[in-house]
Amino acid sequence: MMKYIVIKWGGSVLEKLPKSFYQDVVSLHQSGEWTPIIVHGGGPLITELLQKLNVETTFINGLRVTSQPVLDIVEMVLSGAVNKQVVRKILEAGGNAFGISGVDGGLLQAKPTEASDTLGFVGEVVNVNHKLIEGVINQGYIPVISPVGIGEDGQRYNINGDVAASAIAKSLGANLCFISDIPGILVEKDGQKIKLTKATKKEVEELIDNQTIWGGMIPKVKAAIDGLVHNIPEVGIINGLEENSLIDYTNGNEVGTKIVLDEVFSNGK
Known part of the structure; x- marks a missing residue:
């Protein structure tokens, strides 16, 4: 039985991911045990182009305020430049991807x-056409999805990549893995930053309240919790710049931070 894994990375990691990471994605796909589905962001590249074109951009709680002119650029960067770049990198690593x-x-x-x-035009996902994703997978491709949504009236929406990834994972009952450039959720202990290997829903909510988790990490962990409540088996946050981190994660080794609903459930699993 093949297991689905939704792998999400943002624009901040995009430029840094080594070729070996893409090779790991391809070998996962070829192993036949896991089916990767990629969802990507592109925040820094969007910001860069907005600045070049003198279009104002601001953030509230890690989400970009999206006017119609901003939306045009979001779609151009995400569905154009970034999406095709990811597809190319998978092809270069010997895989087969479909953007x-x-x-x-x-x-x-x-x-x-x-x-x-x-x-503004920031959306939340109400439905995922998972048959389309499965169709792409059945043709032998790794789907590479850009998080722009569409309303019933044809209006486009900028969807936070973490939120989109969580919605896609929910619709497929897939594991969800966020790729970061940090090793996971970090907390201060005795003046040192240490990584949590596991965090429950309650712990994550406390960390948001006391502002240990802030900025772009907020939508990530909120999407993780929302996913866990709606049939995603497990959510991980790992450092994609570490060699073999993705393979280690899929093998069940201790890597990054695993987010679980609650300790009782996770221990009894």
């Missing part, structure tokens, strides 16, 4: 978030 945007085939059906008054 799609959340707009294609109504893959990510979206509606405005509750905070749309302040955030």
Whole structure:
């Protein structure tokens, strides 16, 4: 039985990921045990282009305020430049990838978030056309998905990549793995930063409240918790710059931070 794993990385990691990481994704796919589905962001590249074109951009709680001009650039960068770059890197690593945007085939059906008054065209996913993803997989490709969604009325939405990845994992009952450039969730202990190997929903919520978790990590852990509540077996946050981290993670070795619903459940598993 093949297991699905949704692998998500943001724009901050995109430029840094070594070739060996893409080779690991390809060998996972070829092992026949895991089926990778990639969801990518592209935040820094979007910011860079917005600045070049003098379009104002701001963030609220790690989410980009998205006006119509910002949305045009978000789609251009994510579904154009970044999506094809990831596809190329997988091809270079000997794999077979197929790039799609959340707009294609109504893959990510979206509606405005509750905070749309302040955030603009930022969406949340209401439905995932998982048959489309499975169709791509059945043709032998690794799907590479850009997180732009589409509403019933044809309006496009900028969807946070972590939120999109969680929605896709939920729809497929897949494991979810966030690739970061840090080793996981870090907390201060006796003046030292240490990594949590495991964190429960309750612990994560406390860490958000006391601002240990902040900025771009907030949507990540919130998406993780939301996923766990809705049938995602497990969520990991790992450092993609560490050799073999992805393979170690899929082999069940202790790597990064695993986020679980609660300790009782995870120990009894």
